[in-house]
Amino acid sequence: xxxxxxxxxxxxxxxxxxxxxxxxxxxxxxxxxxxxxxxxxxxxxxxxxxxxxxxxxxxxxxxxxxxxxxxxxxxxxxxxxxxxxxxxxxxxxxxxxxxxxxxxxxxxxxxxxxxxxxxxxxxxxxxxxxxxxxxxxxxxxxxxxxxxxxxxxxxxxxxxxxxxxxxxxxxxxxxxxxxxxxxxxxxxxxxxxxxxxxxxxxxxxxxxxxxxxxxxxxxxxxxxxxxxxxxxxxxxxxxxxxxxxxxxxxxxxxxxxxxxxxxxxxxxxxxxxxxxxxxxxxxxxxxxxxxxxxxxxxxxxxxxxxxxxxxxxxxxxxxxxxxxxxxxx
Amino acid sequence: xxxxxxxxxxxxxxxxxxxxxxxxxxxxxxxxxxxxxxxxxxxxxxxxxxxxxxxxxxxxxxxxxxxxxxxxxxxxxxxxxxxxxxxxxxxxxxxxxxxxxxxxxxxxxxxxxxxxxxxxxxxxxxxxxxxxxxxxxxxxxxxxxxxxxxxxxxxxxxxxxxxxxxxxxxxxxxxxxxxxxxxxxxxxxxxxxxxxxxxxxxxxxxxxxxxxxxxxxxxxxxxxxxxxxxxxxxxxxxxxxxxxxxxxxxxxxxxxxxxxxxxxxxxxxxxxxxxxxxxxxxxxxxxxxxxxxxxxxxxxxxxxxx
Numbered sequence: 001x002x003x004x005x006x007x008x009x010x011x012x013x014x015x016x017x018x019x020x021x022x023x024x025x026x027x028x029x030x031x032x033x034x035x036x037x038x039x040x041x042x043x044x045x046x047x048x049x050x051x052x053x054x055x056x057x058x059x060x061x062x063x064x065x066x067x068x069x070x071x072x073x074x075x076x077x078x079x080x081x082x083x084x085x086x087x088x089x090x091x092x093x094x095x096x097x098x099x100x101x102x103x104x105x106x107x108x109x110x111x112x113x114x115x116x117x118x119x120x121x122x123x124x125x126x127x128x129x130x131x132x133x134x135x136x137x138x139x140x141x142x143x144x145x146x147x148x149x150x151x152x153x154x155x156x157x158x159x160x161x162x163x164x165x166x167x168x169x170x171x172x173x174x175x176x177x178x179x180x181x182x183x184x185x186x187x188x189x190x191x192x193x194x195x196x197x198x199x200x201x202x203x204x205x206x207x208x209x210x211x212x213x214x215x216x217x218x219x220x221x222x223x224x225x226x227x228x229x230x231x232x233x234x235x236x237x238x239x240x241x242x243x244x245x246x247x248x249x250x251x252x253x254x255x256x257x258x259x260x261x262x263x264x265x266x267x268x269x270x271x272x273x274x275x276x277x278x279x280x281x282x283x284x285x286x287x288x289x290x291x292x293x294x295x296x297x298x299x300x301x302x303x304x305x306x307x308x309x310x311x312x313x314x315x316x317x318x319x320x321x322x323x324x325x326x327x328x329x
Numbered sequence: 330x331x332x333x334x335x336x337x338x339x340x341x342x343x344x345x346x347x348x349x350x351x352x353x354x355x356x357x358x359x360x361x362x363x364x365x366x367x368x369x370x371x372x373x374x375x376x377x378x379x380x381x382x383x384x385x386x387x388x389x390x391x392x393x394x395x396x397x398x399x400x401x402x403x404x405x406x407x408x409x410x411x412x413x414x415x416x417x418x419x420x421x422x423x424x425x426x427x428x429x430x431x432x433x434x435x436x437x438x439x440x441x442x443x444x445x446x447x448x449x450x451x452x453x454x455x456x457x458x459x460x461x462x463x464x465x466x467x468x469x470x471x472x473x474x475x476x477x478x479x480x481x482x483x484x485x486x487x488x489x490x491x492x493x494x495x496x497x498x499x500x501x502x503x504x505x506x507x508x509x510x511x512x513x514x515x516x517x518x519x520x521x522x523x524x525x526x527x528x529x530x531x532x533x534x535x536x537x538x539x540x541x542x543x544x545x546x547x548x549x550x551x552x553x554x555x556x557x558x559x560x561x562x563x564x565x566x567x568x569x570x571x572x573x574x575x576x577x578x579x580x581x582x583x584x585x586x587x588x589x590x591x592x593x594x595x596x597x598x599x600x601x602x603x604x605x606x607x608x609x610x611x612x613x614x615x616x617x618x619x620x621x622x623x624x625x626x627x628x629x630x631x632x633x634x635x
Contacts, residue, residue: 077423124620128627131366131422135562136623139616142555146612152605260555264368264430271427301442307435314428315416 027322028192028279031286035185039178051177052249053293058184059245061285062191064269065278066238071267072276073199074231075211076126079134079263080141084236086148086258087113088243093160093253103166103174107244114240115233117144122232126225141263148255159254166248174248184245188282191238195278198234207231272313274320283321333467338588339581340463344473346580347480351535352553353560353572354487355528361504361567361633363418363521366425369409369432370532371554377402377533378540378549379440382449391454391541398537399530406529410522433551441547448544476538483531484573491569500524504567504633556583559615563622565629575630579615586614 038054063085070076091110100106121140128136149157165174173179198204209217210224217224247253256262265288273284291309295302317323356370380401385394413432417425452458453472460468491497499520502510511517536550543549560579564571591607598606622630 071423077426079426121620124624128623131360131364131566132562132623132627132629134366134422134426135558136620138555139559139562139619143613143616146616147609150609150612152608261551264426267423267427268430271423301438303434303438304442307431307433307438310431310434311413311428314420314424314431 028282031279031282032189032192035188039181042178048177051181053289055177055181055184055249056246057286057289058181058188058282059242059249060266060269060289061282062184062188062242062245063239064266064273064281064285065188065191065195066235066242067266067270068275068278068281069195069198069207069231069235069238071270072278072280073204073211074207074228076228076232077134077267078125078137078232078235079260079267080121080137080139081235081239081266082260082262083141083144083258084114084118084239085243085246085262086144086253086255087117088240088245089247089253089257090148090154090243091240092166092244092247093162094154096162096164096166097154097160101164101167103168106166107241110240110244111237114237114243118233118236119229122229122236126228126232138260138263141258141260145255145258145260148258155254157255159252159256162247162251162253165251166244180249184249187241187245191241192278192282195238199278203227203230268310270320272310272320274322277322280320280322287321333464334588335585336464337467337469338585340469340473340477342581342584343577344476344480344580345584346577347477347484348535348539349553349556349560349580350480350573350576351483351538352532353557353564353576354483354569355525355531356557357561357564357567357569357572358500358504358524359521359528360561362500362507362517362524364507365414365418366422366429367414368426368429368554369414369436370528370557371550372433372436373402373406373529373532373550374536374553375440375545375547375550376405376436377536378451378543378545379444379449379536380405380533381537381540382451382545383444385451391452394451395537399534402533402537403526403530406533407522407526409529410525414525437547437551446547448546451540451545453541470542472541476542479534479538483534487569496520496523501633556615559619562629563619565631565633567633568629568631571629571631571633578618582618583612583615587611590614 035054035058039051041050042048063081066084067078067081070078070081088110091113092106095101095106095109121137125133125136125140154160164172165180168174174183199207206217206222206227209222210227214224243257246257269284269288270281271284272288273282274280292302292306295305299305313320352370352374355373356367359365359367359370377398380398381391381394383394384397384401385391388394388397409432413428417428420428457471457475460470461474463469489497491500499510499515503515503517503520503524507517510520556579560575561572563578564573564575587608590611591604594603594607594610597603626632
């Protein structure tokens with residue numbers, strides 16, 4: 001892909017760099033500015049459902065973006081990423097059901113549980129390659145799904161309703177939907193900047209090197225396993241945070257959050273937006289959610305349109321939506 | 330008494346495992362020969378169940394329904410292959426996973442659109458609807474025994490075809506090195522289309538056989554698909570023998586685990602905690618088993634590629 005882009009660039013690299021760098025930052029900038037301004041639409045009397053929809057988009061984007069670190073930058077196709085969303089969400093709900101509603105404790109537990117699960121399953125999964133990696137991550141995701149359905153004390157199949165959203169500094173400000181919105185926005189922006197820094201760092205370059213050629217990276221002295229496992233844990237923890245937000249936004253958790261179809265949705269979002277660009281995940285999440293929302297207004301059989309769109313995207317729109325803008329980093 | 334119950338559970342596990350084998354056989358060959366991940370294999374199972382339900386209602390006889398459903402399932406599989414899958418063989422696994430995921434989304438909704446969301450019931454043929462006494466006072470449904478017999482028969486037939494015929498030789502060769510087989514002048518695409526069609530029909534056959542004992546509903550193939558993947562990954566991709574052994578293993582471990590885990594845990598924990606934990610652990614057992622197998626043998630038990 002990068003070679004194709006280079007054909008368009010002027011011959012001198014010194015001249016080529018500044019405009020391309022600007023263009024690469026323009027798209028994410030526009031996206032975040034739009035997100036920042038959405039709540040202002042309330043001034044023109046828009047309904048709260050827009051706020052809720054865009055909050056959900058940002059939460060989905062957060063999970064998909066963390067998956068981009070694995071698939072887009074590390075070529076680790078995890079088909080069990082929704083498990084971490086579930087872990088984060090259940091951390092909130094289970095603690096809340098025992099009366100622990102402090103957001104910092106819940107967040108710390110969500111991060112801790114995601115870290116442990118990612119470290120443990122990642123250590124096993126990364127011993128395998130290719131198809132086997134896809135299948136074993138899928139299996140671990142299913143394992144959590146069935147654990148969730150059998151947790152009778154926490155709602156089992158039916159899930160669990162949150163008594164209240166998380167409290168921070170003893171305040172219930174998260175009850176306000178605009179506050180919830182900006183918390184999700186802040187987390188998404190923070191995670192974006194963090195992941196940007198990670199992929200630009202030496203660690204990120206090694207990870208991309210492993211994506212391109214693990215054998216060669218090993219030959220020049222890097223141990224791919226350690227780098228991949230670290231990336232796997234980071235991605236799992238960020239997805240755990242998205243689960244924390246999701247539980248707060250919907251005030252409900254259920255095993256359905258960890259179903260393998262949700263992991264499939266995350267990959268769909270990512271490929272739709274464009275792999276390996278981070279902001280592609282955000283654009284993919286927005287298009288995915290808006291499309292599902294709009295189609296479901298017109299017909300209850302929206303999946304009849306959604307499925308073929310997915311197939312067509314895979315067959316004909318390589319590089320996703322960001323690929324169309326030519327701003328892949 | 331416990332022994333008889335255990336026997337019933339073992340038969341149930343065997344029956345479940347053989348159904349998994351019918352589904353996994355096609356999946357593992359398609360995977361092995363063309364390196365193609367087909368998530369939509371589970372919907373073949375669902376389509377098979379729906380076809381037999383529709384044809385049985387139409388003809389009034391399960392046998393006639395099955396006789397019509399099998400070629401229909403075969404044609405349906407070939408149709409999907411020609412329309413969509415054929416364009417995915419040269420793509421990477423990510424594209425294959427996604428596109429076939431799209432097929433699942435579409436077909437799950439399509440059967441809901443055509444047949445409604447409510448589960449359909451299919452009657453067991455009268456002659457086979459009874460139960461027989463396997464030990465003193467213990468009745469076992471004949472239909473489940475029929476499923477076991479059918480599964481074993483298909484397993485034997487596949488074994489003979491794969492190991493004793495020229496076609497089977499090409500399939501095995503294709504599974505271990507497709508490029509070389511192609512270079513030797515074999516039309517690998519045609520071979521694959523045959524394998525794909527048979528695999529789709531077997532999955533449809535599995536769906537048709539369980540239609541009378543399970544409810545036929547949209548999405549019924551989704552969980553079975555994941556189990557079939559567990560089977561072929563444990564067995565080793567591309568290996569029919571591996572799929573057979575792994576399918577029986579998964580069927581037995583899952584069925585017996587659900588039954589015995591609470592009982593066994595009672596030796597360690599108090600009864601209510603034991604039944605709680607047992608119910609939580611049992612469905613996870615097969616995934617733990619899979620992780621353990623892959624930990625020690627990252628390419629499964631019987632890898633076909635050297």
